Amino acid sequence: xxxxxxxxxxxxxxxxxxxxxxxxxxxxxxxxxxxxxxxxxxxxxxxxxxxxxxxxxxxxxxxxxxxxxxxxxx
Numbered sequence: 640x641x642x643x644x645x646x647x648x649x650x651x652x653x654x655x656x657x658x659x660x661x662x663x664x665x666x667x668x669x670x671x672x673x674x675x676x677x678x679x680x681x682x683x684x685x686x687x688x689x690x691x692x693x694x695x696x697x698x699x700x701x702x703x704x705x706x707x708x709x710x711x712x713x
Contacts, residue, residue, distance in 0.1 A: 649687035649710035672696045
């Protein structure tokens with residue numbers, strides 16, 4: 640399994656954990672971050688990765704570390 644696949648799955652897993660722990664729907668999270676609900680859905684399934692700007696917005700609005708979100712740190 641390549642690192643890229645592992646990273647995609649880890650980002651999806653961590654984003655899903657954040658949504659569950661905070662009782663957020665994908666739609667509500669999308670509103671908070673300023674992206675479409677479809678983007679959030681794609682991120683949480685691992686279909687696509689958020690771009691750098693979206694990662695910044697997620698981290699800024701949710702008080703998450705990019706290193707954690709991307710699987711570089713636990």
